[in-house]
Amino acid sequence: MTQLRPDMFDEAAVRLDGVSLRYDSTEEILSGIDLVLKPGSFSFLTGASGAGKSSLLKLLYLAQPPSQGEVSLFGRPTSRLSRDELSAMRRRVGVVFQEFRLLNHLTAYENVALPLRVMGRKESQYRRDVEELLRWVGLGERLHKRPETLSGGEQQRVAIARAVVTQPNLLIADEPTGNVDPDMAARLMRLFYELNKRLGTTVVIATHDLGLIRQIDAPVYRLADGMLVQENGEVAPTARRRTDPLRAMP
Numbered sequence: 001m002t003q004l005r006p007d008m009f010d011e012a013a014v015r016l017d018g019v020s021l022r023y024d025s026t027e028e029i030l031s032g033i034d035l036v037l038k039p040g041s042f043s044f045l046t047g048a049s050g051a052g053k054s055s056l057l058k059l060l061y062l063a064q065p066p067s068q069g070e071v072s073l074f075g076r077p078t079s080r081l082s083r084d085e086l087s088a089m090r091r092r093v094g095v096v097f098q099e100f101r102l103l104n105h106l107t108a109y110e111n112v113a114l115p116l117r118v119m120g121r122k123e124s125q126y127r128r129d130v131e132e133l134l135r136w137v138g139l140g141e142r143l144h145k146r147p148e149t150l151s152g153g154e155q156q157r158v159a160i161a162r163a164v165v166t167q168p169n170l171l172i173a174d175e176p177t178g179n180v181d182p183d184m185a186a187r188l189m190r191l192f193y194e195l196n197k198r199l200g201t202t203v204v205i206a207t208h209d210l211g212l213i214r215q216i217d218a219p220v221y222r223l224a225d226g227m228l229v230q231e232n233g234e235v236a237p238t239a240r241r242r243t244d245p246l247r248a249m250p
């Protein structure tokens, strides 16, 4: 019989039990995956292109139900939640999409402010914070540009600012530094690291950038052939902080 330990009763931020995913064909993209991510943990998800990283993340941000198994967030199984309960849970999750998904008719500033507006916050309360966050990611001169007039790396930084501005409990980032240079990638990683350490945000980052993974001592989960295995996180000192990204958070 399994021995009962106190930590077995801690609610996981993310829990997958026997999760499988097929899209339309018979091919299984994910096969019987079990995973527990504790609140306040920081994890990397890696694997070859097409291995299913984005698919696994879609399950975590509740955009896709699994074909089999259960996805639980914040201690609650999600398969039987009502639509309202699902929406409430999604509001606790910040997502950086691999393809950004910015709204083209809004400016960079408006894209980042949108989740705060949706939450009913007043612009007078968040304007300075949104501006400061955008400055922190190097977009102080681009606040009022629309996404289609920004470079790929600039759009990616808007997407990151939008995902973190609400201080979500769970941050899911899909190749969040794929379009920026190494210095900016290190700066963005520092933002995720500070969120994790100072606010206790559970962070999951999908990447195949080994350089990025080496910056933070965190578990690395690798997807291959539909299965997930944990590798040892490589230990390396985190880059020194120059300014405080969290000062920009509302």
Ligand SMILES: Nc1ncnc2c1ncn2[C@@H]1O[C@H](COP(=O)(O)OP(=O)(O)OP(=O)(O)O)[C@@H](O)[C@H]1O
Residues within 6 Å of the ligand: 023, 024, 029, 047, 048, 049, 050, 051, 052, 053, 054, 055, 056, 098
């Ligand atoms: N909506 C979909 N419908 C059908 N098949 C899909 C869909 N999305 C992804 N796939 C397939 O699932 C597999 C995994 O794709 P996924 O995007 O999850 O991989 P990935 O690891 O994120 O790859 P990359 O590193 O290139 O971003 C691929 O074979 C892909 O063709």
Ligand SMILES: [Mg+2]
Residues within 6 Å of the ligand: 053, 054, 055, 098, 174
């Ligand atoms: Mg992907």
